[in-house]
Structures are given as C-alpha cells and as structure tokens.
Amino acid sequence: MKTDELERVMRTALAGVAPDLEFDELDPETPIRDQADFDSMDTLNFAIALSRALGIDIPESDYPHLASLAECRRYLAMRTG
Amino acid sequence: MADFLMPSLGADMDEGTLVQWEVAPGDTVRRGQVVAVVETAKGAIDVEIFRDGVVEELLVEPGTTVPVGQPIARLRECGEAEPTPGPAPAPATATAEPDTARVRASPAARRQAEALGIDLEALAGSGPDGAITLEDVGRAGSARESMAEAVAPAPAKPAAPGRPVDIRGAIAAAMSRAKREIPHYYLGHWVDLSPANEWLADWNASHPVAERLLPAVLMLRAVALAAARFPDFNGFWRDGKFVAGDGVHVGTAISLRRGGLVAPALKNADRHSLPELMDAFRDLVGRARAGRLTGSELLGGTITVSSLGEQGVEEVYPVIYPPQVAIVGFGTPVERPWVVGGRIEPRWLVRATLAADHRVSDGRRGALFLEAVTGLLQEPETL
Amino acid sequence: MSAARTTYREAVRAAIRAALLDDERVFLMGEDVGSYGGCFGVSKGLLEEFGPERIRDTPLSESGFTGAGIGAALGGMRPIVEIMTVNFSLLALDQIVNSAATIRHMSDGQFSVPLVIRMATGAGRQLAAQHSHSLESFYAHVPGIRVVAPATLEDARGMLPAALADPDPVVIFEHTSLYNLEGELAEDAGAVDLDRAAIRRPGRDVTLVTHGGSLAKTLAAAATLAEEGIEAEVIDLRSLRPLDDATIIASVSRTRRAVMVDEGWRTMSLAAELVTRIVEQAFYELDAPLARVCTAEVPIPYPAHLEQAALPSADKIVAAARRLTGG
Numbered sequence: 162m163k164t165d166e167l168e169r170v171m172r173t174a175l176a177g178v179a180p181d182l183e184f185d186e187l188d189p190e191t192p193i194r195d196q197a198d199f200d201s202m203d204t205l206n207f208a209i210a211l212s213r214a215l216g217i218d219i220p221e222s223d224y225p226h227l228a229s230l231a232e233c234r235r236y237l238a239m240r241t242g
Numbered sequence: 243m244a245d246f247l248m249p250s251l252g253a254d255m256d257e258g259t260l261v262q263w264e265v266a267p268g269d270t271v272r273r274g275q276v277v278a279v280v281e282t283a284k285g286a287i288d289v290e291i292f293r294d295g296v297v298e299e300l301l302v303e304p305g306t307t308v309p310v311g312q313p314i315a316r317l318r319e320c321g322e323a324e325p326t327p328g329p330a331p332a333p334a335t336a337t338a339e340p341d342t343a344r345v346r347a348s349p350a351a352r353r354q355a356e357a358l359g360i361d362l363e364a365l366a367g368s369g370p371d372g373a374i375t376l377e378d379v380g381r382a383g384s385a386r387e388s389m390a391e392a393v394a395p396a397p398a399k400p401a402a403p404g405r406p407v408d409i410r411g412a413i414a415a416a417m418s419r420a421k422r423e424i425p426h427y428y429l430g431h432w433v434d435l436s437p438a439n440e441w442l443a444d445w446n447a448s449h450p451v452a453e454r455l456l457p458a459v460l461m462l463r464a465v466a467l468a469a470a471r472f473p474d475f476n477g478f479w480r481d482g483k484f485v486a487g488d489g490v491h492v493g494t495a496i497s498l499r500r501g502g503l504v505a506p507a508l509k510n511a512d513r514h515s516l517p518e519l520m521d522a523f524r525d526l527v528g529r530a531r532a533g534r535l536t537g538s539e540l541l542g543g544t545i546t547v548s549s550l551g552e553q554g555v556e557e558v559y560p561v562i563y564p565p566q567v568a569i570v571g572f573g574t575p576v577e578r579p580w581v582v583g584g585r586i587e588p589r590w591l592v593r594a595t596l597a598a599d600h601r602v603s604d605g606r607r608g609a610l611f612l613e614a615v616t617g618l619l620q621e622p623e624t625l
Numbered sequence: 626m627s628a629a630r631t632t633y634r635e636a637v638r639a640a641i642r643a644a645l646l647d648d649e650r651v652f653l654m655g656e657d658v659g660s661y662g663g664c665f666g667v668s669k670g671l672l673e674e675f676g677p678e679r680i681r682d683t684p685l686s687e688s689g690f691t692g693a694g695i696g697a698a699l700g701g702m703r704p705i706v707e708i709m710t711v712n713f714s715l716l717a718l719d720q721i722v723n724s725a726a727t728i729r730h731m732s733d734g735q736f737s738v739p740l741v742i743r744m745a746t747g748a749g750r751q752l753a754a755q756h757s758h759s760l761e762s763f764y765a766h767v768p769g770i771r772v773v774a775p776a777t778l779e780d781a782r783g784m785l786p787a788a789l790a791d792p793d794p795v796v797i798f799e800h801t802s803l804y805n806l807e808g809e810l811a812e813d814a815g816a817v818d819l820d821r822a823a824i825r826r827p828g829r830d831v832t833l834v835t836h837g838g839s840l841a842k843t844l845a846a847a848a849t850l851a852e853e854g855i856e857a858e859v860i861d862l863r864s865l866r867p868l869d870d871a872t873i874i875a876s877v878s879r880t881r882r883a884v885m886v887d888e889g890w891r892t893m894s895l896a897a898e899l900v901t902r903i904v905e906q907a908f909y910e911l912d913a914p915l916a917r918v919c920t921a922e923v924p925i926p927y928p929a930h931l932e933q934a935a936l937p938s939a940d941k942i943v944a945a946a947r948r949l950t951g952g
Contacts, residue, residue, distance in 0.1 A: 198499045212451045221446040348912040376912045
C-alpha cells in the first residue's frame with residue numbers, strides 16, 4: 162500500500178478515536194500518549210479502526226507498534242506489504 | 243474586635259506552637275492571608291486568617307505552645323474605630339470563630355443559589371469581605387450548566403475541540419461537599435493481577451480486535467458483582483440515612499482530554515457479561531469525551547470506580563462522589579517481586595483501594611467488600 | 626432651538642422673571658432680595674424692573690415673612706419666599722411645618738397654600754457652621770409639602786414655574802456651590818416635572834444616588850470609576866419628597882449595589898431613608914451591602930481644609946463604590 166494511502170487511513174482512524182487531537186501537531190517519533198491524554202481505550206479503538214480500514218487483524222502483542230505515528234506507519238506498511 | 247484563635251489544623255491537633263508571626267500590630271490583613279507559622283505534629287504550617295481587618299495586638303510570643311481555640315491575636319474589623327483608652331474590655335472567652343457559623347453571601351446570591359440548587363458553602367466569595375456575590379453563583383451555575391451541556395444530547399454541536407468545558411466549578415462543589423460531609427475511611431489491598439492478565443491475554447488472542455477487552459472492564463465487573471453482594475456500599479446517603487441503590491450502576495471516572503473528569507454510570511453492570519460491559523464502556527467513554535452523555539448516566543451512579551490505567555502511580559485514595567457512599571480505586575499495575583507458594587516471583591500487581599462512608603459502613607465490612615472485589619479478580623473466569 | 630451660555634444663578638433669575646411677567650399674582654419677598662439683589666445675587670435687577678410691590682425686602686424675621694407668604698398664598702397670591710439659607714429657615718419651621726403643610730388637611734381641602742419657598746443650602750464656601758448645613762431631610766420628613774433640589778441649569782430654570790403651578794407648598798433647595806455653575810440652556814427652557822428622579826449617567830455596576838450640590842462630585846467619581854472598569858449609574862433625585870422609588874429601585878435592581886451620596890449628616894438622614902427603601906423593596910436584588918457617603922457628624926468647620934475633609938468628595942465616593950464592587 163502507498164504511503165499516502167496509509168497516512169490517510171491513520172488520519173481518519175485517529176480523528177475517529179480522538180477528534181480533539183490534531184494529527185499534524187503530533188510529533189511522529191514520540192508516542193502519542195506522551196503528547197496527549199491517550200489511554201488504553203484510545204489505543205484499542207485506534208487498533209480497531211486501523212484493522213477495519215485495512216482489513217487486517219492486529220494482535221494485542223503488536224499494540225506497542227501503534228504507539229507513535231512513525232512506528233505505526235512502518236508497522237502498517239510492513240503488515241500491508 | 244475579633245479574636246484570632248489557634249486554629250485546628252487537623253482533627254487530631256490539640257495544641258500548636260507559634261513559630262513566627264508574619265504580621266505586626268497595625269498591619270491590615272485580608273481574608274486568606276498567611277499571618278503566622280504554627281508548628282504541629284505534622285510539621286510547620288502556614289496559618290491563614292479568615293477575615294479582613296487590622297491587627298490590634300499579638301497575644302502570643304513565638305515559641306509558645308497554646309491549645310487549639312485559644313486567642314492568639316486580636317483583630318480590629320474593617321470600619322471599626324480605633325479603640326479609645328478606657329476601661330479594659332471584658333476578657334474574651336475562647337469560642338469558635340464566629341464567622342464560620344453562616345456563609346457570607348449577598349441576598350441576590352442567596353436567592354439565585356437557592357433557585358439553582360447550588361450549595362453556597364462550596365463557593366468562594368469575591369465580594370466585599372469575601373462575600374459570595376451573584377456573579378460567584380453565576381459562575382458555579384454556568385460550570386454546572388456546561389456539565390449539564392456535556393450531559394444533554396447536543397447533536398448540532400461539534401465535539402470537544404475548543405469548547406470551553408468549565409467543569410472545574412462542578413468538581414469543586416462536589417468534592418468540597420464530599421470532604422466536608424462524608425466521613426471517609428480508607429482501606430487498601432494488593433491484588434495479584436497475573437490470573438486476570440493471563441485470562442485476558444488468552445481472550446484477546448482468540449478474539450478479533452473489536453471484541454477484545456481492557457483490564458479496566460474486569461475491574462468494573464468485579465466491583466459490580468461485589469457491590470451486588472454488599473448493598474451497603476451501593477447507594478446513597480440522603481436526608482440523614484442510607485438509601486440502597488435501585489440496581490448496581492457503576493460510575494466510572496473518565497478524564498476528559500481538555501481537563502476535568504466525569505463519572506457516568508454503567509447501568510446494571512452486575513447483570514451484563516464482560517463483552518457487553520466492554521461495549522457499554524467503550525460507548526460511554528466515547529460519548530463522555532464527545533460531550534454526549536445523558537443525565538441519568540451522569541447522575542445515576544450508585545458506586546464509583548476510579549482506575550488510573552497504565553500511566554499513573556501505584557495508589558489512589560479516591561474521594562466519594564456525593565451522595566454515593568463508596569468508591570473503589572485501582573492504581574497503575576506494576577511488576578513486583580511477590581511471594582507465591584514460598585517462592586519469590588515477578589508478578590503484575592495492582593493496588594486496590596476503597597474509600598467508604600463511615601456513616602453507612604465500618605472498616606470490617608469495607609474489608610470484606612474489598613476482599614470480595616480482589617477475590618473476583620483472582621478468578622477472572624467467574625466474571 | 627438655540628441655546629445660550631448661562632449660569633445657574635441666571636437660570637433661577639430667569640425663572641423668577643418669567644413668573645413675574647406671566648402671572649401678576651406672583652411676587653418675591655425675602656431678606657435683601659430687593660436693593661441688594663439677593664444675598665447670592667439671584668434677584669439682581671428685578672427690583673428695578675418690577676418695583677417694590679413685587680420685589681419686597683423684608684425684616685430679618687423668617688417666621689414673620691414666611692407667615693406673611695402663607696397668608697398671601699391663602700389669599701390667592703402666588704408668593705415666592707426666599708430664605709437666605711436653610712440654617713435660618715429653622716426660625717420659620719413653625720410656619721412651614723405647622724401651618725403651610727397642614728392647612729389643606731385641617732381645612733378638609735377647603736384651603737390650599739400655593740407657596741414657593743426657595744432657600745440656599747450646603748457648604749463649601751467657608752461660611753462656617755451657622756450658614757453651611759444641609760437640612761433638606763428636615764423638610765423631606767414632613768407630609769404636606771413638596772421638596773425639590775435642582776442640580777442642573779434646566780431644573781434651576783424649570784422647577785420654579787412647576788412649583789408655582791403646584792397648589793401646595795413647595796420648598797426648593799438651591800445649593801450655594803451651584804450658583805456659578807455654567808452651561809448651555811435652551812432659550813425656550815420652561816417648566817419641568819417635579820416627580821421623577823433623573824439618571825444623569827447610565828451604568829451597570831453600581832448605582833450612586835445623590836442630589837443637588839453633590840451631583841458634580843458624584844459624576845466626577847463615576848468618571849474615575851469608569852477608568853477602573855466600574856460603570857456607575859448616577860441618579861439625581863431632583864425630588865426629595867416624594868422620592869421617586871421606581872427609578873431608584875429599577876436602577877438598583879440592575880446594578881445590585883448602591884451608594885447614597887448626601888451632604889446631610891448620616892444619622893437620620895435622607896441617605897438613611899434611601900437605604901431603608903432599597904432594603905424594603907429590593908432586598909433580594911442586592912449583591913453587596915448598601916453604603917453611604919455623608920458629611921462627617923460635626924458642625925461644618927470654617928477652615929477650608931477641615932470643611933473639605935468633612936464633606937463628601939469624589940474620592941470618598943470612589944472608595945465606597947470600589948469596596949462594594951469587590952475592588
């Protein structure tokens with residue numbers, strides 16, 4: 162999948178989970194929860210939204226890969242090959 | 243002329259030692275100003291004065307230990323004339339601070355507070371002599387309204403961004419009331435989370451992401467089941483007596499990203515399965531953050547759970563949400579050495595705490611209740 | 626209509642002159658009103674224009690000439706009696722309170738006393754304790770007379786004809802500090818109402834209630850308060866009896882705070898009456914205690930600095946208002 166397509170999916174997923182967070186204001190290399198109040202419920206909802214949009218299952222053990230936007234992009238790129 | 247008394251800086255304080263005066267005779271003091279430092283069993287504490295006036299005389303030298311309630315300074319109130327030399331005034335008897343008897347509030351503020359059902363005692367006054375003004379009541383009212391706004395369905399409104407949700411005032415009022423009226427007692431207990439974690443990992447591994455559970459839901463469910471078994475922790479203190487809840491509706495403290503928190507209730511949490519509870523919980527969190535809770539959800543809790551989640555400290559001493567009578571806290575799970583079967587093992591532990599209303603229950607009952615909660619978490623399959 | 630530059634003194638004189646021209650029953654009498662032109666120069670030139678029949682100098686006997694005025698009024702005339710200052714009016718108090726104010730009542734409405742009494746009041750000119758007091762409240766206490774206090778050029782010009790038209794006794798208080806007040810007055814200025822208080826400056830944060838010679842100080846205080854962000858509403862009572870409760874209560878109900886500014890002494894004062902009425906009628910509207918700025922409870926001192934210290938000042942009004950608004 163193309164990078165900009167992944168970016169769009171992540172953008173939509175985050176907006177659904179936390180509409181009050183500005184995607185562009187988040188530092189991609191820093192875990193989201195270190196930049197904003199982003200708890201386990203948000204992480205779970207983020208995983209659900211990504212998995213639905215991309216049609217992949219994201220095991221719980223992979224949640225740490227969703228922590229930062231950059232890491233998330235790399236992980237999803239790898240998963241969607 | 244008013245006496246300034248050695249204050250009680252805690253229920254267990256009988257006397258205090260004056261360490262130093264921060265004011266001198268002739269100084270004008272304002273309500274809330276630090277006027278002295280007093281050494282107590284708990285350490286040196288800055289002592290504030292509770293009225294405006296002019297310091298007439300300091301009655302106690304630094305280094306002196308005096309009982310609580312003894313006059314330590316004399317204060318001339320605003321507008322009071324300088325004393326004229328004459329017969330010595332009758333010795334003042336040590337009584338309670340006179341101005342604590344009745345809240346100082348303007349007639350307009352009182353009428354408005356009554357109309358809105360706002361407790362004047364929970365408000366800080368900004369008017370003359372610290373009196374509560376109409377504006378102060380209005381501020382508390384609008385704080386509550388914005389909370390109600392968060393409660394009422396507001397379809398046309400975009401969610402959170404930029405919306406000034408001033409729920410601080412509402413939290414201040416509720417928590418002040420809790421600490422003023424409810425004699426809390428506290429219990430704490432370590433819980434080995436390993437069984438729950440293992441059970442949860444199995445469940446989540448075998449379910450698609452949308453059906454996975456969060457540890458918080460196990461905790462909510464455990465509290466709900468325990469509360470059903472111990473009805474004296476599930477209900478309200480109203481008009482001087484305990485009234486049992488009409489079901490187990492577990493309030494869950496949800497922090498709002500823009501600040502503040504709400505504690506909407508999961509209705510009949512004891513009668514729903516974990517997946518149902520998870521769905522309800524997810525829905526509740528989403529709507530709380532979007533400002534779309536209903537009034538019965540916001541006000542309907544019969545007991546509350548405050549869970550710090552992954553990012554926090556080990557232990558929380560929660561404050562009961564009036565008129566409820568109990569709240570259960572869960573700290574952040576930590577990995578610690580733990581003795582299991584005579585061997586030290588690394589284990590995931592969570593600190594469970596209970597704050598309960600001593601008017602309704604006693605420590606022994608509280609211990610049984612908290613043990614029930616932790617016991618249920620040891621057997622996640624029973625949840 | 627064009628306006629002309631004039632003074633309060635000239636406005637009162639114009640009012641007297643117009644009344645003399647309009648109605649031959651009108652005449653002016655009092656101490657030094659004729660040859661001397663009035664102790665404060667109000668009637669200067671009137672003797673020459675209207676003659677000694679209608680501009681009558683009297684002996685120094687307030688009781689005597691006020692009584693004569695009451696008799697003339699009962700006999701169908703429209704006398705204007707000038708008493709040099711309110712301090713001296715106490716010598717005529719028996720005539721005013723026991724006769725002028727009571728005759729309509731005691732005659733079951735058969736007789737009325739269409740008498741106008743003008744008197745100067747107030748301090749600020751170093752005239753010492755026997756010439757400087759503000760005793761408006763003495764008269765405002767008494768049923769059967771109307772009491773007004775013009776504080777502007779329009780009222781100086783317009784209250785006299787309205788008072789003459791009133792079938793009952795009217796006492797007009799002219800504050801001595803106002804006679805030199807200058808300003809524009811419409812050339813066709815005429816009678817004004819005697820019933821309503823006037824809002825001289827609108828505001829939302831605090832109501833300042835005053836009258837007569839204190840109006841200027843109160844407006845100055847309001848201007849200072851506005852710089853601090855406190856918008857004061859200034860009410861000029863105009864009529865001291867009857868009081869216009871409706872205007873006062875409506876204002877206080879909006880601002881929820883009020884300061885009474887009264888050059889009388891605080892105890893048993895007009896300010897005290899105003900406070901009582903507000904508490905009686907608007908208690909639940911209040912958001913702060915009511916306050917009074919009155920004259921210190923001493924006979925007015927002669928030395929200028931002590932006289933000023935005793936009187937209400939803009940600074941004292943500002944301080945009182947600031948305190949009520951939590952500042």
